[in-house]
Amino acid sequence: SQQGEEDPQALSIQEGENATMNCSYKTSINNLQWYRQNSGRGLVHLILIRSNEREKHSGRLRVTLDTSKKSSSLLITASRAADTASYFCATGSSYKLIFGSGTRLLVRP
């Protein structure tokens, strides 16, 4: 079963615009991670935010976490065509990650 659910399922934006994806989860977490997947291949780790953190930045990425609402958001600023991919949030127990269903982002040149 999926722990997280991303919203929206698909997003199409123009290059240079910002993209925001949201993730909701069901149970308590130690941390939450975001991954990117290009063309149905391997996943690439983007950022990890711990349960005691509210916001984290990495380059053009900004992640927020609201544990009271069991939700997180990923913001990609100044998007590029190369950002076109599927984005997944993941939470988990001590030995596994539980992924959401993902947001498919299309950045139009």
Add this chain to the structure above:
Amino acid sequence: DAGVTQSPTHLIKTRGQHVTLRCSPISGHKSVSWYQQVLGQGPQFIFQYYEKEERGRGNFPDRFSARQFPNYSSELNVNALLLGDSALYLCASSLSSVYNEQFFGPGTRLTVL
């Protein structure tokens, strides 16, 4: 340093057959996890192995099995293949068994006809 490697890249099997997928973790990583990703969905956890012992198992039938070798590489075996086993199988490695950042391989695309 090489990342996580998986073989083969693609595989076509027929129903009822058996398949073995292989994974080599990043050097120094002792944990290997396997995930199944059906088209249009997020990865689903199958197994985690750490120091050659199974540490966790997802909700998959006994047709799925795995093992980890002394060099920390791993195999995923699936018996009596069903059409529904068609998916991308992902291997991930990490430094420890505790939930943290995982490094994924490119995956093996399995098609069952």
